[in-house]
Amino acid sequence: MGIRIPDGFATTANAFRYFLQQNNLVSKLEELLDSLDKTSLENLGEIGKACRELVLSASVPKDLGAAILENYQRLSDGTPVSVAVRSSATAEDLPTASFAGQHDSFLNISGEKELLHAVQKCYASLFNDRAIKYRLDNGFEHMQVALSAGIQKMVRSDLGSAGVAFTNDPETGFENIIYITGAWGLGENVVQGAVNPDEFYAFKPNIEKSLPSVIHQKLGSKETKMIYSQNTAKPVTSVPTATRERNHYCLSLAETEIVAKWCFLIEKHYGMAMDVEWAKDGETGELYIVQARPETVHGSKKALTVKEYALTSKAKPILKGKAVGRSIASGRACLVDSIADASKVRKGDIIVADITNPDWNAMLRKAVCIVTNKGGRTSHASIVARELGIHAVVGTGDATKKLHDGQEITVSCIEGDEGMVYEGKIAWTEKEIDLGNLPKTKTHPMFILADPSKAFRLASYPNQGVGLLRMEFIISNTIRIHPMALVNFDQLPEGNDKKAIEGITAQYVDKRQFFVETLAQEIAMVAAAFHPKDVIVRMSDFKTNEYAQLIGGKTFEPGEENPMLGFRGASRYYHPLYRDGFGLECKAMKMVRDHYGLTNVKLMIPFCRTIEEGKKVLETMKAHGLERGKNGLEIYVMAEIPSNVILAEEFADIFDGFSIGSNDLTQLTLGIDRDSSLISDLFDENNPAVKKMLADVIGAAKRKDVKIGLCGQAPSDYPDFAGFLVELGIDSISFNPDALIKGIENIAKAESKKSL
Incomplete structure (x- = not known):
């Protein structure tokens, strides 16, 4: 298949059995293992040690040793060679039980004597405490399991x-x-x-x-x-x-x-x-x-139910790391340095450690979750947490310094790929959802997304893609730098902003490329997660006061009395103050579609006030390599300004479809600042004027045979509102992830009424 592997050889399972038989170890090992207290496991350490000592004190039969050394010499080809000696058990690496880290491997082994000793140590590792317990937990007979030692030439990855x-x-x-x-x-x-x-x-x-x-x-x-x-x-x-x-x-x-x-x-x-x-x-x-x-965690099961968690109170995390699993737990922190600390761990504790060790598997079973200083999502702690069905926050950097024994903490892994540790017990809610029982609907339920790290999980929910991916959230959370500060990096005055940009973009000579590649990769993750379904990406829609908060932003943003109605959306894209920044957005989208081939990505223009402005934006995009119709590119426009509704048929002549932004459309139809608490009770999508606007724009889209959807909370909050949209024949409704299930149920009810 053209896959390069290190040269080597392996001892067979029969060779292991032969080793036991020649040393008369079978009955002795059986006797020891029969004396194990399988309920309390109080004598596990004593029994495991005795088993290993039996194996290590035995002798490798001469003919077996000769066969191993003959192959070693053939492998070394007359020159000394270092090898890795890896354990592999006959009950290991099954689709349902991985035995990950249960048996030992030995690296950089050189010389005949050292090799034979390493093979024998592999044999002994079949009786590690953790391996004995793992077999008990998974229903394997101890003496039915045999061990093969794989001997591979060491790849000099110490230098690589x-x-x-x-x-x-x-x-x-x-x-x-x-x-x-x-x-x-x-x-x-x-x-x-x-x-x-x-x-x-x-x-x-x-x-x-x-x-x-x-x-x-x-x-x-x-x-x-x-x-x-x-x-x-x-x-x-x-x-x-x-x-x-x-x-x-x-x-x-x-x-x-x-x-x-x-x-x-x-x-x-x-x-x-x-x-x-x-x-x-x-x-x-x-x-x-x-x-x-x-892979043993996901490979053998398909979950039709999901548990949704939500924190009900806000608190500042004391630690952050990589999230493993998706859950929340509170408990007593228990700092563990080695297996000697096992007696400290109580059921329901949160184990806090620098890293975890395969020897700890028995005590990890008592924990409700794990927090470590080091490690990534493929580390031992991560793999074991998944197998045990608990969550973990790994790679926090300094958990063992910031937390202490007995401290009550809450560990949350519900925010995408970032895990949080909070002081004390934080309140949360849990809800079990059966995805298999959700009805199928003619109106497409789609997502409103801002965080790409949640895309893989949400892709398993019933959906027809992403109706709104908010680019500006990716810019503010991941890139964090104003695009024009990257375009004009060399001209920036020396100071804190320039130093911060230099640090964030250290890998890039051309600072603009940092923006293009980072944005493209974040959006590609979402496009890949939902492929081949549509992912509609809205080009940036910050207001000037929001753009100014980005690193370097104050230098490039004008001050405005009313940013909500000012220099935002489409008006920025062709304007000299932001045109080059929009060019970076376009390059990123071209990379997603043309380089990665993710042509399920469609683009959408927000806050486009006039037909002329729409044409200017499309010309600007074309100049940056994004031409409507080329390589199947569709470009939509947000319907969120009364002019979009009044001239909907004219907008439909230059765009491929509409997405109704119900918040802005309600605000501008009723003349209400939606951020004002004084008149917030007047903000109502069910107002007859707003509903007339919705009916007009949906009707126009139908007459022009272009797609139209709506992004907003109302269809999940109000069944009647969903019914109103379904009755008008809207193509899709996009929901925030926490509202999708309720939204689908409301659509289904409305469709069943419509068919009566």
């Missing part, structure tokens, strides 16, 4: 890089993505969660089409790296990573594409989602796959 990949999204099980993590040095630091790794997402359909598949990448801090040691008793060691390596990805884009393709082929070969380890040799520059096993 290594990591882990999943052929689905590890958090949500989303199947169209390959998620790759990596760091400099040997891969063990990534597996253990000792570093915050680089992250890459590859879109599988693009691999099949030979299109660029790596649609998103995120730089990790990669604080340490594992390298070879001169100490034979400890053949590997961790050292600080050089600043240059920390600031650069451990794989180039071309190398990431190769790893993604190999993972895709491996998944195809086995016919199931896979957990894969890769390594790059720093001497030769060659990439290798060193291990592959079934």
Whole structure:
């Protein structure tokens, strides 16, 4: 299949059984394991240690040893060679039980004596305390499990890089993505969660089409790296990573594409989602796959129900990290440094640690969640948390310093890919939703989205795509820099803003490219999640006061008395004050559609006051390579100003469809500032004047045979309002994620009434 793996060989399961038989160990081990207290496990440590000592004190049979050494010599080809000796059990890496981290592997093993001893240590690891307990928990007979030792040439990733990949999204099980993590040095630091790794997402359909598949990448801090040691008793060691390596990805884009393709082929070969380890040799520059096993959390189940959580009180988090799982829990913090702390852990505790260790699996089962200083979403803590059905916040940096034993905390993983730790017990609500029972509707239910990190999870909900993806939220939350400050970076005055921009964009010589690539990657994640369904991206719709809050923004934004009705939306796109910034937005959208091939992305123009303004915007977009109709590009316009309704048929001549912005349309029809608390009771989408506006614009769209949808809260809050829209024949209604389920139910009721 063209997948490069390190040369090597393996001892068979029968070789392990032969080792036990020749040393008369079977009955002795059975006797020891029969004496295990399976209820309390009080003597687990004692029994495990005795089993391991039996195996380690035995001798490798001469003929088995000779066969191992003969293959080792063939592998070394007359020159000394270092090998990795990896454990693989016959009950390991099944689709339902991964045994992840239960058995031992040994790296940088060199010499015949050391090799035989490493194989024997692999055999002994079958009786690690954690492995014994794991077999009990999963219903495996101890002596029915055998162990194979895989001996592979060491890939010199101590001089290169290594990591882990999943052929689905590890958090949500989303199947169209390959998620790759990596760091400099040997891969063990990534597996253990000792570093915050680089992250890459590859879109599988693009691999099949030979299109660029790596649609998103995120730089990790990669604080340490594992390298070879001169100490034979400890053949590997961790050292600080050089600043240059920390600031650069451990794989180039071309190398990431190769790893993604190999993972895709491996998944195809086995016919199931896979957990894969890769390594790059720093001497030769060659990439290798060193291990592959079934992914066990999402690969074997399809959930039709989801639990929705919501915090009911606002608080400032004391810690942030990467979210693993989607849940909330409160409990007592229990700081754990090693297995010696196991007696401290009580059922319902939140375990707080630097990193977790496979030896801890028994005590981790008592925890309601895990918080760690280090690690990424493929670390041991993350994998075990998913298998145990609990959540975790990993890579916080300093959880063990900020938290103390006995402190009550709340850990929340409901905000996309960022996990939060709060002081004390924070109130929240839980709601179980059966997605399988939701009715199918003729009117398309779509999402209003602002946070791309939620896209993979939401894609599993019943939906017809994204009716409104708010670009400005991505700009403010991820990019954080005013586009014109990037366009004019060299001319910026020296000061805090310029220093901040230099820090954020350190990887980019051309600061404009930071904006283009970051925006393109965030939107590509959403487009990939919902592919091939429509994802309608609204071009930026900040007001001047909001733009001014971005880094460098005050230099480029005029002051306005009423920004809501001022320099916003379409009027900015062709204006000299922002035209070049809009050009960056257009380049990003062209990258999503033409480079990544995600042509399910449609574009939408907000706050377009006149027909002439609409034509100017379309000409400006064309000049930046976004031509309506080219490569199937559709460009919609927001219907949110009375002029959009009054001249709807004329707007339909130059745009492909409408999306009704019910908030602005209500505000401008009734002459109400929707931010004013004094007259907020007058703001009402059900007002007859507003409803007439809605009926007029939907009617015009139908006459001109263009698509029309609505984005807003009212159809989920008011069943009658949903009924009104359905009666008019609206094509789609877009909801915020927390309102989608209720919205679908309201649409279904309205459609059933309409058909009577």
